[in-house]
Amino acid sequence: MAEKKIYHVSKRKEDNKWQVFIRGSDKVIKLFKTKVEAEEYVKVMAENQGATYVTHASKGAHKGKMQKK
Numbered sequence: 001m002a003e004k005k006i007y008h009v010s011k012r013k014e015d016n017k018w019q020v021f022i023r024g025s026d027k028v029i030k031l032f033k034t035k036v037e038a039e040e041y042v043k044v045m046a047e048n049q050g051a052t053y054v055t056h057a058s059k060g061a062h063k064g065k066m067q068k069k
Helices: 035-049
Strands: 006-011 018-022 028-032 052-056 066-068
Touching: 006 035, 018 035, 028 035, 035 052
Parallel strands: 006 052
Antiparallel strands: 006 018, 018 028, 052 066
C-alpha cells in the first residue's frame, strides 16, 4: 500500500510568501501572498487526491508547530 501524500503549507523567510510542497520534497508546488490562499489551494488538492495537509504556524505561541487538517 502506498504512503498517503502529505502536503505542507509554510511561510518562507526570504520573501514572506506562503509555499505549498509535498513532504519529502524540496520542490515548491506553488507560492501565495497569503496563508488563506495557500490553504484554499492545498485543501482542494488534498481532497482530490485523498491526501492530507498540515499548516506550519508562522507567529504567536504556536510558531513553528504544525496544525494537521
